[in-house]
Amino acid sequence: MDFQQLLSNESFITLLFVVLFYCIVYLFKLIKQDSLEKMGISINNLLIMYKTEKLNDFIENVGSKYSRFWKIFFTVGIIVSIYLSLVGIYYFHTNLIDYLFKKEGGSPVQLIVPGLTIGLESLPYLAIAFFVTLIPHEFFHGFAASSENIRIKSSGLFYFILFFGGFIEPDEEELEKSRLLPKIRVFSAGSYANFLTFILISVILTMVITPIGVYIRDVHEDYPAYGKLLKGDIIIGLNGTRVKNFEELDKFMSKTKPNETLIVKIIRNGNELEVSLKLAENPYNKSRGIMGVLLSDYYENMFLFRTLYWIWIITQSVAIINMMPIMFLDGGQIILAIFKKILKDDKAEKAYFLISAYLFIVLVINIILSFEKWGIKAIWAP
Numbered sequence: 001m002d003f004q005q006l007l008s009n010e011s012f013i014t015l016l017f018v019v020l021f022y023c024i025v026y027l028f029k030l031i032k033q034d035s036l037e038k039m040g041i042s043i044n045n046l047l048i049m050y051k052t053e054k055l056n057d058f059i060e061n062v063g064s065k066y067s068r069f070w071k072i073f074f075t076v077g078i079i080v081s082i083y084l085s086l087v088g089i090y091y092f093h094t095n096l097i098d099y100l101f102k103k104e105g106g107s108p109v110q111l112i113v114p115g116l117t118i119g120l121e122s123l124p125y126l127a128i129a130f131f132v133t134l135i136p137h138e139f140f141h142g143f144a145a146s147s148e149n150i151r152i153k154s155s156g157l158f159y160f161i162l163f164f165g166g167f168i169e170p171d172e173e174e175l176e177k178s179r180l181l182p183k184i185r186v187f188s189a190g191s192y193a194n195f196l197t198f199i200l201i202s203v204i205l206t207m208v209i210t211p212i213g214v215y216i217r218d219v220h221e222d223y224p225a226y227g228k229l230l231k232g233d234i235i236i237g238l239n240g241t242r243v244k245n246f247e248e249l250d251k252f253m254s255k256t257k258p259n260e261t262l263i264v265k266i267i268r269n270g271n272e273l274e275v276s277l278k279l280a281e282n283p284y285n286k287s288r289g290i291m292g293v294l295l296s297d298y299y300e301n302m303f304l305f306r307t308l309y310w311i312w313i314i315t316q317s318v319a320i321i322n323m324m325p326i327m328f329l330d331g332g333q334i335i336l337a338i339f340k341k342i343l344k345d346d347k348a349e350k351a352y353f354l355i356s357a358y359l360f361i362v363l364v365i366n367i368i369l370s371f372e373k374w375g376i377k378a379i380w381a382p
Contacts, residue, residue: 010115010116014113022046046161048159055155056155059146060151063143063146063147064149067146070146074185077189084195084319088321089324092109099373108374108379110367110374116376129311129313133314133315137190137193137194138168144186150186152171153169180337183337187334188330190330191330194318194322198315204308205309209299209304209308213236213245214236214295215233215296216295218293233266235266239263253289258281258282259289262289327352339351
């Protein structure tokens with residue numbers, strides 16, 4: 001690989017960005033450490049944190065002023081959190097079984113890392129999605145804590161290698177002394193916020209954003225479409241039949257036969273064209289024809305769709321995974337609080353560790369098998 005190819009490699013660009021970023025950060029630390037500390041910025045190895053108390057009054061006022069409403073609201077959140085936890089446990093176990101015992105089984109489970117597991121072109125949409133996921137998540141934690149008269153110490157943001165995050169820091173002693181129900185309300189509040197956001201985005205995607213064609217993401221060699229259809233073409237018709245989405249296209253293609261001639265109406269560079277193809281035999285169904293293209297729905301406002309799509313992905317992922325009984329996650333804190341209520345401290349810690357370790361291993365194996373089957377970029381990015 002020459003230098004020019006290296007510069008076009010997304011993994012190399014990402015690594016270069018991380019190295020340069022940390023070099024600049026540590027240079028600032030050397031010459032402006034006092035200024036950084038006054039601003040509330042701390043740098044410990046690769047962890048960069050920003051803490052502030054400026055939001056404390058706002059969070060505590062909103063939480064305490066409407067405490068009765070929040071307690072009812074976040075009690076519903078407990079029910080939702082139980083549902084999310086069960087969904088996560090069920091999904092990762094059944095997905096693992098599919099990977100191990102079904103030839104074509106298993107859905108992708110992967111960390112979202114720009115430049116590694118997804119392309120850098122998705123970075124702007126991801127930034128918006130993380131912001132929309134993070135803000136309600138942390139504010140709901142703060143409102144829940146304040147409604148239970150638990151003091152907020154600080155709030156802030158953190159950055160670790162390629163991962164951003166945020167936090168609302170309640171007084172740990174006051175939280176620890178709280179009864180079980182208030183604790184669970186506080187711990188479940190963040191995922192509850194993400195679940196509500198996910199529902200809202202699902203409604204918008206279903207009712208407001210509608211596809212107007214089928215986008216060609218890639219064209220496979222040794223198939224009829226190769227050299228005739230191009231990546232970026234938008235299919236809007238097949239043999240005179242209007243096609244608005246992938247479902248309509250797939251339904252039409254299910255009735256085609258190998259060696260049948262297909263007239264594909266496309267939009268290419270803003271112009272409508274018709275391309276004639278002689279279909280090949282579908283390797284998965286020999287009685288059915290195939291063009292040899294990788295497809296997804298196309299929307300008139302792709303920026304809006306991609307933004308909503310990534311919010312949809314991130315909010316549901318955080319809502320579910322965060323509620324699983326795994327150490328350091330909110331679901332783990334809930335199960336630990338329950339164990340401490342019904343078991344002695346040493347037995348509670350041991351039970352918490354065993355369940356947490358088991359579920360963490362299940363999650364990691366899902367990721368490993370996903371990488372083995374789908375490669376490093378298993379997640380579909382529109």
